[in-house]
Amino acid sequence: MLLILLGVPLGAAATLAFVGDRKFAPEINILGSAATFMAGIGLAVEVYMQGPMLAGGKFFFVDAFNVYLSVLTAFVSMTTAIFSRRYMRREREHGRVGHVGMRFYHAMFQLFIFAMLLCLLTNNVGILWISMELATLSTVLLVSLYRTPTAIEAAWKYFILCGVGIAQALFGTVLLYFAAEKVLGEGGDALLWTNLSRVSGSLEPTVLSLAFVFLMVGYGTKVGLVPLHNWLPDAHSEGPTPISAVLSGLLLNIALYALVRCKVLVDGATQTHHAGNIMMGFGLLSIIVAAFSLLRQKDIKRMFSYSSIEHMGIATFAFGLGGPIATFGALLHMLVHSLAKSAIFFTVGHASQMHRTQDMDRIKGLFRGSPLVGWGLMLGVMAIVGMPPFGIFTSEFLILTATMKDAPYLTPFLLLGLGVAFAALIRRVQSMTAGEVPPYQKPLKVAHLPVVLHLTLVLALGFYMPDFLNTWFHTAVELLK
Amino acid sequence: MEGNFWSLAPWGRGLGEGYFQYSDMNLHIAAQINSFLAALVLLTAFGMLVQKRVYGLIHLFAWQGVFLSLNTAIVGFVAGKHHLYISSVLTLSLKVVLLPYILHVLINRLRIRKEVETIVNIPMTMMIGIALVIFSYHLTAPVRELSNLVTRSTLAVALAVVMIGLLMMITRKHAVTQIIGFLALENGLFFAATSATYGMPLVVELGVALDVLIAAFIFGIFFFHIHTTFDTLDVDQMARLKEGD
Numbered sequence: 001m002l003l004i005l006l007g008v009p010l011g012a013a014a015t016l017a018f019v020g021d022r023k024f025a026p027e028i029n030i031l032g033s034a035a036t037f038m039a040g041i042g043l044a045v046e047v048y049m050q051g052p053m054l055a056g057g058k059f060f061f062v063d064a065f066n067v068y069l070s071v072l073t074a075f076v077s078m079t080t081a082i083f084s085r086r087y088m089r090r091e092r093e094h095g096r097v098g099h100v101g102m103r104f105y106h107a108m109f110q111l112f113i114f115a116m117l118l119c120l121l122t123n124n125v126g127i128l129w130i131s132m133e134l135a136t137l138s139t140v141l142l143v144s145l146y147r148t149p150t151a152i153e154a155a156w157k158y159f160i161l162c163g164v165g166i167a168q169a170l171f172g173t174v175l176l177y178f179a180a181e182k183v184l185g186e187g188g189d190a191l192l193w194t195n196l197s198r199v200s201g202s203l204e205p206t207v208l209s210l211a212f213v214f215l216m217v218g219y220g221t222k223v224g225l226v227p228l229h230n231w232l233p234d235a236h237s238e239g240p241t242p243i244s245a246v247l248s249g250l251l252l253n254i255a256l257y258a259l260v261r262c263k264v265l266v267d268g269a270t271q272t273h274h275a276g277n278i279m280m281g282f283g284l285l286s287i288i289v290a291a292f293s294l295l296r297q298k299d300i301k302r303m304f305s306y307s308s309i310e311h312m313g314i315a316t317f318a319f320g321l322g323g324p325i326a327t328f329g330a331l332l333h334m335l336v337h338s339l340a341k342s343a344i345f346f347t348v349g350h351a352s353q354m355h356r357t358q359d360m361d362r363i364k365g366l367f368r369g370s371p372l373v374g375w376g377l378m379l380g381v382m383a384i385v386g387m388p389p390f391g392i393f394t395s396e397f398l399i400l401t402a403t404m405k406d407a408p409y410l411t412p413f414l415l416l417g418l419g420v421a422f423a424a425l426i427r428r429v430q431s432m433t434a435g436e437v438p439p440y441q442k443p444l445k446v447a448h449l450p451v452v453l454h455l456t457l458v459l460a461l462g463f464y465m466p467d468f469l470n471t472w473f474h475t476a477v478e479l480l481k
Numbered sequence: 482m483e484g485n486f487w488s489l490a491p492w493g494r495g496l497g498e499g500y501f502q503y504s505d506m507n508l509h510i511a512a513q514i515n516s517f518l519a520a521l522v523l524l525t526a527f528g529m530l531v532q533k534r535v536y537g538l539i540h541l542f543a544w545q546g547v548f549l550s551l552n553t554a555i556v557g558f559v560a561g562k563h564h565l566y567i568s569s570v571l572t573l574s575l576k577v578v579l580l581p582y583i584l585h586v587l588i589n590r591l592r593i594r595k596e597v598e599t600i601v602n603i604p605m606t607m608m609i610g611i612a613l614v615i616f617s618y619h620l621t622a623p624v625r626e627l628s629n630l631v632t633r634s635t636l637a638v639a640l641a642v643v644m645i646g647l648l649m650m651i652t653r654k655h656a657v658t659q660i661i662g663f664l665a666l667e668n669g670l671f672f673a674a675t676s677a678t679y680g681m682p683l684v685v686e687l688g689v690a691l692d693v694l695i696a697a698f699i700f701g702i703f704f705f706h707i708h709t710t711f712d713t714l715d716v717d718q719m720a721r722l723k724e725g726d
């Protein structure tokens with residue numbers, strides 16, 4: 001099942017590269033993503049029944065932590081494929097993408113999903129790095145798809161900054177291997193995460209704390225933590241909207257996943273809270289800087305990119321804080337943020353296509369012009385700022401509770417960040433949804449299903465936590481302790 | 482013993498300390514050759530830092546690849562790790578032949594100016610580079626103490642090459658130079674892998690090489706895009722994305 005899960009997107013990428021800009025290419029894209037999602041569900045059922053498992057000669061590894069992220073990745077990529085069918089067709093009609101661009105877009109989209117799933121499922125810390133780099137490389141040219149000067153600038157920044165950042169992570173991985181080799185002997189086995197976590201207590205602590213600094217900077221760049229976040233708002237706002245949705249909703253999660261996996265090893269070796277403290281620092285700084293940056297945004301996609309930085313900051317902070325409640329909160333937060341943020345990007349894509357602009361001052365009257373888009377945006381923003389009863393309220397509440405208990409002096413900063421972000425987003429969304437319909441607004445036929453599906457899930461998770469998710473989260477909390 | 486001046490020198494430990502398993506003489510020579518090649522790699526890194534001409538930069542980069550590949554082969558021979566030969570050949574074909582060739586072709590095709598300028602002046606850049614080398618030695622001191630490989634002392638050089646590559650990317654504003662800085666940084670990482678651990682497992686080495694190859698094609702495409710859009714490869718032209726107030 002695991003190999004099917006990885007094979008489908010890879011096969012779909014090859015097929016779509018071959019099919020190119022035919023009429024039915026978007027449908028193949030959807031079909032491929034749906035098959036991936038089905039395989040993901042199959043894998044999840046298997047893991048739920050049998051517990052964690054190794055596959056492909058210890059090369060792949062599924063446990064409670066990565067199984068839910070894999071299903072989430074497959075799910076969001078499926079809904080994004082549904083959303084992108086109409087969206088990209090319209091962009092093609094508007095002449096923003098050409099013939100080659102469309103072929104490229106579909107093939108790279110599937111390759112990107114493959115890279116993310118490989119990243120999640122691999123047991124080898126080296127392959128983890130390689131697939132992370134592959135995920136970056138496959139999206140670089142998607143960011144510059146429109147070939148406008150700003151898009152090319154954003155993609156170049158993305159390419160260079162993430163390339164450099166992730167190179168630091170490779171250095172960290174080399175140091176990790178250096179320490180592991182002494183305990184586990186040479187060869188590929190010494191980089192397998194399952195082996196590493198088994199012997200993490202006997203790894204050299206000085207080397208691992210040095211390695212963590214490099215891993216933190218490397219993967220932290222990809223998570224978009226302040227002050228390594230410079231590339232993120234540009235890359236997320238200049239690319240096509242479906243790509244923004246998967247970059248914000250999925251790729252940031254994957255990078256955080258890689259970081260947390262490494263943190264477990266470092267904690268095991270050092271037996272201190274050193275790595276956690278670093279993560280808390282970066283996380284808190286990201287929350288506050290991103291919240292204040294939210295206030296001064298004019299471009300709608302840029303604003304929500306900053307909101308992604310803020311939420312990744314919250315999750316990083318919570319993982320750093322450690323303890324069962326905070327870790328549980330962080331796991332849940334990764335899930336609900338991913339769902340809510342991609343839903344928001346879908347509606348943002350609709351809104352900006354209706355107005356032919358991403359300038360928030362020109363987007364108006366969504367409630368009257370197109371109620372479903374307007375309400376989608378409104379509810380999405382309500383969810384993302386952490387209003388009850390949405391799932392993000394639950395996760396943020398858990399994280400806040402844990403902070404008050406373990407690090408009470410940090411609570412005001414956290415609250416300040418959340419409060420400022422709340423004010424900034426609500427103020428903006430009101431001006432966009434309320435009011436008269438401007439003359440340049442054109443109503444469009446759009447796919448509502450993805451948005452409705454995502455927001456329903458976020459809402460449901462605020463009320464009720466399904467059993468399997470609960471079990472997985474508790475197992476993952478044990479694992480990450 | 483640790484922490485005194487001689488422990489910083491490449492030959493400082495080893496001698497008569499019983500680290501050598503079989504032929505002391507051979508390993509001793511190997512360690513010397515390794516240090517020598519490390520010095521050459523560092524030298525080329527500094528050379529790149531001050532080289533103003535694009536072609537000169539590419540040649541320096543190719544030379545760095547030659548030293549790196551040679552070093553990998555020697556380490557592979559001495560340590561009896563045959564998978565290092567594969568890495569060595571891979572380095573030679575990728576970083577000495579293919580990448581410089583691609584860069585040459587691109588530069589000819591795009592008719593790039595032969596001169597590139599630096600932002601910070603050259604003596605200043607050199608000073609920062611030297612400071613980075615010292616910093617690298619300081620940072621890797623705990624790791625060196627733990628290792629008993631022939632190559633352990635070159636880890637600091639590897640980190641220094643990484644940092645100099647980074648410095649180069651910061652101080653230059655030309656797209657081609659930035660890419661060469663990026664590739665030099667990648668060389669440093671490869672060097673770190675060979676010197677700290679006798680190379681990463683082969684799967685990882687191959688994967689990294691694949692990523693570098695894909696990156697090479699991407700920046701090739703990028704040069705064209707940037708050139709056609711901005712009419713220059715000077716990345717200073719790219720300053721439109723700023724925070725709006």
